Amino acid sequence: MLSASRFVSGVAVDVNKVIGDDLDENFVNAIRVIQNTVRIYGARSCSLDTSNFKYITQQDVVNTVVSEAYASLEDLVFSPIDGRNELFAAISSRLVAILATMRDTGALYPAFDANGIQLDPGFTVKCDKTINPATQLAEGLIKATVGLRVSSIGDKIEIDIVKSNLTTSVV
Numbered sequence: 001m002l003s004a005s006r007f008v009s010g011v012a013v014d015v016n017k018v019i020g021d022d023l024d025e026n027f028v029n030a031i032r033v034i035q036n037t038v039r040i041y042g043a044r045s046c047s048l049d050t051s052n053f054k055y056i057t058q059q060d061v062v063n064t065v066v067s068e069a070y071a072s073l074e075d076l077v078f079s080p081i082d083g084r085n086e087l088f089a090a091i092s093s094r095l096v097a098i099l100a101t102m103r104d105t106g107a108l109y110p111a112f113d114a115n116g117i118q119l120d121p122g123f124t125v126k127c128d129k130t131i132n133p134a135t136q137l138a139e140g141l142i143k144a145t146v147g148l149r150v151s152s153i154g155d156k157i158e159i160d161i162v163k164s165n166l167t168t169s170v171v
Contacts, residue, residue, distance in 0.1 A: 008031075008038040009038065010033065010038065011031055011032065011033055011038060014032075014033065015030045015031070015032045015041070020032050020041050023041075023042070024041060024042040024044075027042070027044045028042070028044075029041065029042045029043060029044055030042065045058065045059050047059060054151075058150045058151055061102065061107050061108070061148065061150045062148065062150065064102070064107070065098065065099070065102070065146065065148065068098045069094075069095060069098060069146070072094045072095075072097075072098060073091060073094060073095075076090060076091060076094075081137050081140075081142065085128065085129070087142065088127045088128050088129075088132070088142070091127045091142065091144050092125050092126075092127045092128075092144065095125045095127070095144060095146055096123075096125050099121075099122075099123040099125065099146070099148070100121070100123075102123075103121055103122045103123065107150070108121075108122035108123050108148055108149055108150060109122045109149045109150070109151065110122040110149070111149065120149075122148070122149045123146065123147060123148050123149065124145075124146070124147040125144065125145070125146055125147075126144065126145040126146075127142070127143070127144035127145070131143050131144075131145060
């Protein structure tokens with residue numbers, strides 16, 4: 001669980017479901033005991049950009065990608081921009097390595113279709129001539145574009161329970 005504590009063993013005041021749901025609706029993160037684990041219930045970020053950064057972990061993941069990308073690419077600054085696209089490939093491969101590691105540790109979420117076939121690995125990387133025109137390269141600027149799927153979190157789980165008698169098939 002993303003919001004489960006590894007070190008906290010309890011809470012001073014137990015927040016029940018009614019109060020916890022009310023706090024969550026109002027973007028307040030309650031610390032609650034859920035199935036014998038202490039969790040930040042809601043795990044909402046303070047960002048006003050809730051479509052991109054609704055949860056604490058989403059902003060942390062984006063910040064980590066940015067920091068690791070800058071560190072990994074620093075030694076490529078001042079490299080020659082070659083006609084064989086080797087610099088573009090080096091940038092792309094380093095970014096993919098960062099993102100694949102994050103995906104493998106559970107920070108990014110691949111997409112699957114209804115048949116369980118993977119649609120994407122949870123990230124995209126693009127660094128090529130389509131986003132780096134010659135005029136931009138002449139100024140010494142290379143751009144790379146990274147896309148991330150940072151959450152598979154659902155806010156609520158709804159369950160429909162249908163009662164059937166012994167002679168009726170279960171729907």
